[in-house]
Amino acid sequence: MSIPTRDGARTTRAVPGARDAVFAQLADAGRAEQVARRLADAIVLGVLAPGERLPNEAELARRFGVALVTAREALGMLREAGLVETRRGRDGGSFVVHPGDADDAMLTARLRGLSQVELGDLAVYVTTIAAGCADRAAERSTPPDDERLRAWVDAADFSTPSAARRNAGGFLLELAVLSQSTRLVREQLRLQAEFGPLLWLGMRDPALRARAAAAADAIARAVAAREATAARTAVSALLSDVAAWLLGAKARIETGGTIDG
Amino acid sequence: MASTVMDAAVASAADRVSLLFLGLYDTLADWRDAILTEASGAPTPSVLDERVGALVLPPLREPDPLLIGAGFIAAPEFTGSSELHFSWWLGPLDDNPVFGATAAPSRLDLASRSYSDYLRDFASLEWYRIPSTTHRTHITGPYIDHLCACDYIVTVTSPVEAGGRMIGVVGVDVYVKRIEREVLPALLATGRRLALVNKAGRVMVSTDPAVAVGTVLPALADSTPCPGTPFRLVPTAPTAPAAR
Numbered sequence: 001m002s003i004p005t006r007d008g009a010r011t012t013r014a015v016p017g018a019r020d021a022v023f024a025q026l027a028d029a030g031r032a033e034q035v036a037r038r039l040a041d042a043i044v045l046g047v048l049a050p051g052e053r054l055p056n057e058a059e060l061a062r063r064f065g066v067a068l069v070t071a072r073e074a075l076g077m078l079r080e081a082g083l084v085e086t087r088r089g090r091d092g093g094s095f096v097v098h099p100g101d102a103d104d105a106m107l108t109a110r111l112r113g114l115s116q117v118e119l120g121d122l123a124v125y126v127t128t129i130a131a132g133c134a135d136r137a138a139e140r141s142t143p144p145d146d147e148r149l150r151a152w153v154d155a156a157d158f159s160t161p162s163a164a165r166r167n168a169g170g171f172l173l174e175l176a177v178l179s180q181s182t183r184l185v186r187e188q189l190r191l192q193a194e195f196g197p198l199l200w201l202g203m204r205d206p207a208l209r210a211r212a213a214a215a216a217d218a219i220a221r222a223v224a225a226r227e228a229t230a231a232r233t234a235v236s237a238l239l240s241d242v243a244a245w246l247l248g249a250k251a252r253i254e255t256g257g258t259i260d261g
Numbered sequence: 262m263a264s265t266v267m268d269a270a271v272a273s274a275a276d277r278v279s280l281l282f283l284g285l286y287d288t289l290a291d292w293r294d295a296i297l298t299e300a301s302g303a304p305t306p307s308v309l310d311e312r313v314g315a316l317v318l319p320p321l322r323e324p325d326p327l328l329i330g331a332g333f334i335a336a337p338e339f340t341g342s343s344e345l346h347f348s349w350w351l352g353p354l355d356d357n358p359v360f361g362a363t364a365a366p367s368r369l370d371l372a373s374r375s376y377s378d379y380l381r382d383f384a385s386l387e388w389y390r391i392p393s394t395t396h397r398t399h400i401t402g403p404y405i406d407h408l409c410a411c412d413y414i415v416t417v418t419s420p421v422e423a424g425g426r427m428i429g430v431v432g433v434d435v436y437v438k439r440i441e442r443e444v445l446p447a448l449l450a451t452g453r454r455l456a457l458v459n460k461a462g463r464v465m466v467s468t469d470p471a472v473a474v475g476t477v478l479p480a481l482a483d484s485t486p487c488p489g490t491p492f493r494l495v496p497t498a499p500t501a502p503a504a505r
Contacts (some may be wrong), residue, residue, distance in 0.1 A: 142461040142477055148387075155381070170379020177405050180463075180475030182413050185405045192376060 031066045035074035036081075038064075041110065043083050043096050047197055054084060054094045108259060110198070111250050119250065122195060123243035127236050129187055130172050134219060134235040137178035138228035145178055146224035153220045158213035164203035169196050171216045175235070178223065202245035204260070211241055270451040271485050275494050277447035278457060278487040281440065282417070285433055286398055286489075289419040292316045292431045296333060296421055303341045306348075309333070310368075313348035321352040321366040327443075328352060330409045330434030332369070333421070334389060339428040345383050347371060349432075351409050374408050392420040392430050400491055403437045403465045403475070413437040413475070415465070437474065441466045454498040458484075460491040469497040 042048045054075070055063065061071040075094055078084040084094045141149070152174065157163040169192045176188040192199075202208045215238035222231035249259045295316055304312070317331035332349030340346045349369040354362055371377070383389060391399040402415040418432035445466055448455060454469035462478045472478070484493040 140463075140475055140477055142463065144461060156379075166379050169376065173376065173379070173407065177407065180403075180405065180413070182405055182411070185407055186411055189376060189407060189411070 031064075032070045032073035032077065035060070035064050035066060035071060036077035039074065039078055040081065040083055041197070043078075048096050050096050052096045054096065056093060108253050111201075111246070111259065112253055114198075114250070116247060116250065119243065119246055122199070123239060123246075126191055126195065126199060127239040127243075129184065129191060130175065130235045130239060131232045133172070133175040133179045133181075133184050133188065134223070134231040135179075135228045136181060136184070137175045138223045138226055138231040140180050141178050141223050141226075146220075149174060149178065149220045149223060153216050156213070156216065158203075158209045158216075161204045161209070164209040164212060165196070165200035168200055168203065168212050168216070171219075172235075175219070175223075198246070199242060201249070201259075202242050205245060208241065208245055212238060215241075271453065271455070271494055274444070274447040274451050274455075275485050275487040278444050278492055278494075279489050281443050282400070282487075282490045282492075285417050285435070286419070288320070288433065289398065289417060289431050292333070293419055293421045296429075296431065297423055303339060306335075306340055306342070306346050309335060309340065309346065310348045314350065314368075317350055318366055321350055326352050327435060327439060328433045329354075329412070329414065329436050329439070330369075330406075330416075331432065333429055333431050334383075334418075335429040336393075336427055338426070345389070345429075349409070354410060369409060371408075377408055388416045388418045388432060389430055392418050393427050396420055396422065396427075400459070403459065403463060406434065409434060410436070415440060437465055441474075448494070453496060455494050455496050457487075458493055458495050462495075465492070467497070472497045 039048070039054070048054070054060065057068055057071045057075065060066075060075070061068045064071065066074075075084065075086070078094075079086060083097055085097050086092070086094045153171070156167045156171070158167060173185070173188050173192065176185040179185075203212065215234055219231050219234045219238075222228075222234055252261060253259065292313075296312065299312055313333040317328075317333075320326060320328050321331055329352045330349065331352075332347065334349065335342075335346040337344055337346075347369050350366045351363070351369055352366055353364055354367075380386070384393075388399065388401040391401070398417065398419040400415060400417050403413055404416075405412065406414050406416065414434045414436055416432055416434050418430040420427045421429050421431055444457065445468075448457065448466060448468050451468070454472075456464045456467040456469060456472050456478060458464050458478055462480060464472055464474050464476050464478060467474060478495055478497070481495050484495040486493050
């Protein structure tokens with residue numbers, strides 16, 4: 001299977017749903033700070049890529065559900081933080097600047113801000129939904145579905161953090177689609193949008209990426225073999241692995257280390 | 262004697278299914294002809310959108326529309342682009358936890374479906390690939406389409422060909438729940454336990470409480486084809502217990 005891209009080089013290849021979550025509406029006070037923080041997180045996590053043009057002020061205001069002046073203020077904060085630069089002219093706009101060593105500091109703060117119990121509970125929920133999808137997919141997939149899933153897995157790239165994040169999330173969504181359950185698909189989309197960037201943080205670890213690729217392969221085989229228990233077990237094992245990585249990174253941070261060790 | 266009457270009821274139910282889809286084929290043929298009539302040179306995407314919108318928006322705006330999505334997906338060569346162009350509209354969506362509810366038809370905005378990046382290549386998807394290789398109208402589904410309505414749907418696509426080349430596909434999306442409303446009375450009128458299945462045996466509508474929509478039934482000899490469609494009516498009881 002060839003891998004044509006449907007978007008240009010400037011467009012971010014983000015984790016599924018992450019971009020949508022970036023622009024989901026906000027409700028509370030301190031809105032400019034919230035807008036700035038959401039975008040800063042996305043830039044640091046690589047959801048928005050260096051060089052990418054952000055939506056204009058009016059579009060940002062619409063998508064976040066804030067006033068134009070608030071969107072403008074947020075962009076100003078990002079400029080000050082050195083995360084975006086604004087260019088004038090016909091091809092102008094606000095562009096994502098490659099964040100420097102500030103990345104890890106921000107990610108560290110983010111992981112520190114979540115408790116173990118919150119991370120653990122998130123893992124339980126994500127695993128339950130995904131395992132349920134795998135279970136039903138194994139029961140309801142047809143030979144053409146199996147072939148399609150196989151072709152997708154064979155061509156799926158887990159070689160870089162961003163590709164692995166996108167494809168790991170995409171794989172779980174594909175399992176949901178095979179379950180034939182609209183509710184499971186919608187829930188999987190919502191989960192990936194809300195927690196994808198955090199959940200797949202461990203894809204920066206090459207060993208975990210390799211295990212995720214192997215897991216996708218094993219799950220696709222179990223689905224094609226109509227082995228619901230094997231599919232469910234493999235999905236649960238993958239997500240346990242991913243959760244353990246997050247908890248491990250948090251523990252390293254708490255004891256004065258870095259995310260990666 | 263009674264069996265003949267029941268067989269007639271089954272044939273009538275199969276005809277009801279056929280009628281529904283033949284109507285969709287007619288719609289697609291009209292749109293295809295309209296696009297071909299105006300297809301001179303490579304239209305810009307915005308010109309194409311205007312033309313296609315004029316064709317597909319009226320049925321999407323009908324009260325209680327049969328269609329939940331409709332449009333034309335242009336081959337890259339037709340618009341002189343490097344990728345497929347979606348001149349595609351969604352009907353009003355009921356409360357949809359993923360994309361929100363809409364009161365009027367909306368243009369499909371793929372930028373808001375960026376999670377679908379993992380799909381890599383839309384041209385490899387069934388609703389585009391099959392008509393492009395068979396040169397015939399194709400029915401995809403039932404399946405969950407997370408690009409558009411994010412619901413359980415059936416997609417019907419027809420190739421639009423000019424000068425021996427496919428310039429794109431015209432298509433319609435219909436909710437499975439809407440198909441159920443259209444054909445279930447005829448299925449129930451048979452007085453039998455049976456299921457409407459696609460070519461792969463996937464259940465779309467069922468009169469058997471033990472046979473759930475979305476499950477797959479094994480191939481059975483005594484099924485009744487719905488002429489002009491890939492669908493069949495399959496008896497599920499008592500000779501053919503539900504696949505569990």
